[in-house]
Amino acid sequence: MVAHRTRSYSHASAFRDCTTTSTCRRFSSSNFHRGGNGDIIDHPGNRQNFLKVSSSSTRDLKIKSAWGDDVQFFPCTFVKKPRKVTAKGDLYALSIGGGHLDEMMEKFSTPGQYVQMKVLPSDKPAFIAVANGPKMAKKTNSFEFLVKRPSEGYADKDTGEVLQSTAQKVCDLDSEEASVLVSAPMGKGFRLPEDEIGDVLCFAAGSGISPVKSFLEEEGFTHNGETYVFYGTRDAAHTAFAEELKTTMGGRAKIVNAYSADGNGYAQDYFKRMIDSGELKLKDPKKAIAVLCGQKEMTEQTIEMLENAGVPRERILMNF
Numbered sequence: 538m539v540a541h542r543t544r545s546y547s548h549a550s551a552f553r554d555c556t557t558t559s560t561c562r563r564f565s566s567s568n569f570h571r572g573g574n575g576d577i578i579d580h581p582g583n584r585q586n587f588l589k590v591s592s593s594s595t596r597d598l599k600i601k602s603a604w605g606d607d608v609q610f611f612p613c614t615f616v617k618k619p620r621k622v623t624a625k626g627d628l629y630a631l632s633i634g635g636g637h638l639d640e641m642m643e644k645f646s647t648p649g650q651y652v653q654m655k656v657l658p659s660d661k662p663a664f665i666a667v668a669n670g671p672k673m674a675k676k677t678n679s680f681e682f683l684v685k686r687p688s689e690g691y692a693d694k695d696t697g698e699v700l701q702s703t704a705q706k707v708c709d710l711d712s713e714e715a716s717v718l719v720s721a722p723m724g725k726g727f728r729l730p731e732d733e734i735g736d737v738l739c740f741a742a743g744s745g746i747s748p749v750k751s752f753l754e755e756e757g758f759t760h761n762g763e764t765y766v767f768y769g770t771r772d773a774a775h776t777a778f779a780e781e782l783k784t785t786m787g788g789r790a791k792i793v794n795a796y797s798a799d800g801n802g803y804a805q806d807y808f809k810r811m812i813d814s815g816e817l818k819l820k821d822p823k824k825a826i827a828v829l830c831g832q833k834e835m836t837e838q839t840i841e842m843l844e845n846a847g848v849p850r851e852r853i854l855m856n857f
Contacts, residue, residue, distance in 0.1 A: 540576040608653060608662075611637035616679045618713045621818040622775040627686040628744055629708040630668075632679045633719060640721065641680070645671045648752040649830075649856030652680070654719045656680045656706040663703040666830070666856065667722055668747040668778075670755030674748030680719075683747045683777055684708055727752050727828050735824030736762035738848070739790075740804050740839050741786055742769040742831035746778055748856050753785045762820050769804035769831070804831075805839040812846050822847030828854050 539662070613635035622630040644650075648670050653662035654839055669681040686708035690699045701709075707717060727748070741749040746768055753766070764786060770776040773796065782792050793811075795804040802810075811817035819825050825848050829836050836855065843853055 540845070546766065574709050586737075608720050610633060610653070610655070610658075610662075610720055612716050613637070613643060613717050613719045615710070615713045616677075616706065618715070619684070619708045619710055622683070622777050626771070626775040627688065627708070628775075628777045629684050629686055629779070630681065631684065631707070632677075632681045633717065634679045635716075635719075638678060641719070642671075642675055644721035644723065645674055645680075646722075647671070647728065648755045649726035649748040649828075649854075650722040650724045650751075651748075651856070652682075652720050652722055654682075654705050654707060654717055656710070656717055658718065660703045660706065662720070663707065666745075666748040666751070668750050670751045670753075670757070672757075673754050680722075683744050685744045724856060726856050729758055729854070730852055732825065733824055734758055734760035734826055735821045736760070736819050737764040737842070738808070738825060738827040738828075739764070739766040740769075740808070740827065740829045740831065740835075741766070742804060743775075745830035746782075748830050749828060750778055750781065751787065753782075753790055756786055760826075762825065764790040765793060765817065766790050766793055767793045767804035767808050769797065769835070772796045772798040803835065805835065805842055808839070810840050810843075819846065819848075823849060826852045826854060830856060 613633040616632040616634045617630070619631040620628040622628055625746045645667065649666065651664050651666045654665050665682050665684055667680055668683050674680055684704055684707060686705055687702050690701045690705060692745055710717070739749045739753065749766065766782060768776070768782070773794070777792065782790065793807055795802070795807045797803055801807070808817070824851070827843050827848055829839055840850070840853055844850060
């Protein structure tokens, strides 16, 4: 990074970078006591948000939070095992299938949705955006993901032992025979406005390209304008899905690679320069839509720039 060194965020962001959380805690048998009907309740001491785990069968698992929401995890196998997809950095692509895929597909209706994923029932789940669109997922009978593997684990707050995060565990699975526990897709995704759509502006940083790829791949919109993708990464060697993006929407999307190592700023800075110089002219800002996925500071700056360009706030879409 040779520019804007005072900024605190990086391009390694997916669903709010949820796949790289380092605050997970590993539960051992000593952390649990048994409830009725064979339920296992994690409730050591005065912990507030304990989990209630019930095995509904040998094939799936339900996790019940203290506030009453059920998240059902399905055992899934790899269609393609995790593989590093950038020359540098730690971005891994993988795709999953399994016997419960039809049930999971029913919940996948909107690009930008995400799943919860883990390796062991006791793992804290990683929240990972789906990288293919609903139509493509049904066509290939699989879900695709892009996961950033954290370089470090986390320290158990009681023992100090350094443990692997869930994202690390997932990325380190080296066999297509391995299995992971995955929820059905959830979240609101990118909800399109019902009225006419003009230009389409997409912004992504690092692994945040996943839900944007899902959005573009779905082509679930008709619009009278151009489609731009402002994709921020450190450099070409840290850029995932480069070839896939060239052909998405039949090659009609204009990809703007914003390499921060070049010293020219981030994705939103490229957008602002193109607007200011007249290189990018929105046909009708009031009809344009924008799709964003990145860390908080990046999205806040981008929203401000889009509003200054005349794009209404309600037409600036995020998937969370």
